[in-house]
Amino acid sequence: MPELPEVESIRLSLHTSLTGKTISSIKALVPKQLSGDHKKSLGKKISAVERRGKVVIISLSDETYISIHLKLTGQLLFAGDKNRAVFNTQIPLANTNTMPGKSTSVIIEFEDGSALFFNDLRKFGWVRLGPNKEGPVSADAVSSQFTEEYLKSATANSKKPIKVLLMDQEKIAGIGNIYANDSLFVAGINPERKANSLSAKEITDLYNAIRKILSEGIKYKGSSAKDEVYRLPDGTMGSYQNHFKVYQREGKPCLKCGEKILRIKQAGRSSFYCPNCQK
DNA sequence: CTGCGGTCCTGAAGGC
DNA sequence: TGCCTTCAGGACCGCA
Numbered sequence: 001m002p003e004l005p006e007v008e009s010i011r012l013s014l015h016t017s018l019t020g021k022t023i024s025s026i027k028a029l030v031p032k033q034l035s036g037d038h039k040k041s042l043g044k045k046i047s048a049v050e051r052r053g054k055v056v057i058i059s060l061s062d063e064t065y066i067s068i069h070l071k072l073t074g075q076l077l078f079a080g081d082k083n084r085a086v087f088n089t090q091i092p093l094a095n096t097n098t099m100p101g102k103s104t105s106v107i108i109e110f111e112d113g114s115a116l117f118f119n120d121l122r123k124f125g126w127v128r129l130g131p132n133k134e135g136p137v138s139a140d141a142v143s144s145q146f147t148e149e150y151l152k153s154a155t156a157n158s159k160k161p162i163k164v165l166l167m168d169q170e171k172i173a174g175i176g177n178i179y180a181n182d183s184l185f186v187a188g189i190n191p192e193r194k195a196n197s198l199s200a201k202e203i204t205d206l207y208n209a210i211r212k213i214l215s216e217g218i219k220y221k222g223s224s225a226k227d228e229v230y231r232l233p234d235g236t237m238g239s240y241q242n243h244f245k246v247y248q249r250e251g252k253p254c255l256k257c258g259e260k261i262l263r264i265k266q267a268g269r270s271s272f273y274c275p276n277c278q279k
Numbered sequence: 280c281t282g283c284g285g286t287c288c289t290g291a292a293g294g295c
Numbered sequence: 296t297g298c299c300t301t302c303a304g305g306a307c308c309g310c311a
């Protein structure tokens with residue numbers, strides 16, 4: 001669901017629309033999803049919107065931060081006028097195109113009358129205010145810190161299946177189920193392979209595949225598949241779902257060889273792969 | 280250290 | 296039609 005490409009698309013949009021705005025109010029409609037002293041943030045100006053893995057980080061003028069994790073069903077919608085917060089695209093499960101909606105958890109308002117709505121149907125996500133940036137400190141998968149050498153050392157001593165390791169945020173920040181599956185397909189590696197069993201060439205192929213797939217995901221502004229509630233801050237959908245390589249393609253022909261795509265469970269989550277192309 | 284299963288939560292989908 | 300069960304999944308926690 002919201003993984004690195006989705007969160008990066010949100011971040012970029014919010015960086016443009018929020019930078020320079022001054023916070024006038026922060027309201028929690030679902031109290032458990034907001035933590036920290038929100039009164040301290042009032043009157044503070046937004047200096048930037050950053051990202052750490054799947055966590056959005058709104059930087060304030062006093063070097064405090066609003067960190068937001070969307071988990072599975074979080075949405076961040078921005079309205080230039082909070083009293084006319086109507087979005088053209090149907091927002092799934094919100095029961096309305098007008099914000100606040102049924103699943104709105106937190107509302108951040110600005111002095112110019114604009115507002116940011118945090119919607120989260122399943123209430124797994126969170127908004128945290130404080131002096132620290134939340135989120136993983138491992139190398140972000142699209143940063144210069146993430147190199148082929150980094151991937152090599154991250155996999156070197158692990159017996160975990162490579163698919164599970166790619167999704168471990170302590171190792172690499174930002175990769176979730178969709179992009180882990182598609183990256184392994186592009187690299188021609190079976191998701192069940194133990195991480196430390198990959199050859200030097202396979203590490204190279206996997207590194208290049210991750211880079212390629214994540215940049216493709218960002219290019220299409222993330223994935224808004226049927227059962228996904230991800231939307232950009234203006235309510236529009238991403239389109240990477242039209243470019244899935246193996247994700248959600250169980251039983252369909254492999255795009256390389258035509259073999260049927262298989263689906264298995266790993267660490268409680270679905271993995272999709274071609275038994276012929278991924279060894 | 281690893282892996283497993285439960286938990287948070289709600290709505291969709293399938294079975295009968 | 297309607298009730299019931301199962302599934303979806305990011306991160307985390309407790310336990311073997």
